[in-house]
Amino acid sequence: MNEDKHPVAALAMLIVLQVIMLAALFAKVPPHPPTVIPISGIGPLVGVSIGVALAAMLVGPNEGWVGKVLSGVAVLLALISYGPQKYIDPQFPLIWPAVVAAQIAAITILWSLFRSKSARA
Known part of the structure; x- marks a missing residue:
């Protein structure tokens, strides 16, 4: 596998895990996350997490400052x-x-960000 695909695969893993967590929350299938955490409701937070990870995949995890x-x-x-x-x-x-x-x-994602930065230097 091309090393450029590693962070994309890792972002896909995070998306799948968070979609499953959100489904468990909605279905109230144990073990499901609490509906509220100290910083927000878990549903909106997981939604944003999925959206940001998907946006990173679409832009390219190591493509310019936006992707990073x-x-x-x-x-x-x-x-x-x-x-x-x-x-x-x-x-x-x-x-x-x-x-x-x-x-x-x-x-994996953090390592790819570090490697892409050091590869430029």
């Missing part, structure tokens, strides 16, 4: 739901596959 900013924001938004804080979540034994997959995807 969108990719970085997509990672930050995804880590609200799948970040390291989830290791102490009581539901972690039920959600660990999604948490680990999302973190691998986030690292």
Whole structure:
């Protein structure tokens, strides 16, 4: 696989995980996320997360500053739901596959952003 496709694949992973999380929320299938978190309602936040990740894919994760900013924001938004804080979540034994997959995807995206920056230098 071409290395340029790695961040696109990672963004696709984040989108799939967040769509499944949103579906679990709407269907109230355990384990589903809480409807409200300290910074917002989870539905709107996940919606924005999906939208930003999709926009990053369409622009190109490493295409100019817009693609890089969108990719970085997509990672930050995804880590609200799948970040390291989830290791102490009581539901972690039920959600660990999604948490680990999302973190691998986030690292892949961040690594590609770092590599694209260092490749220019």
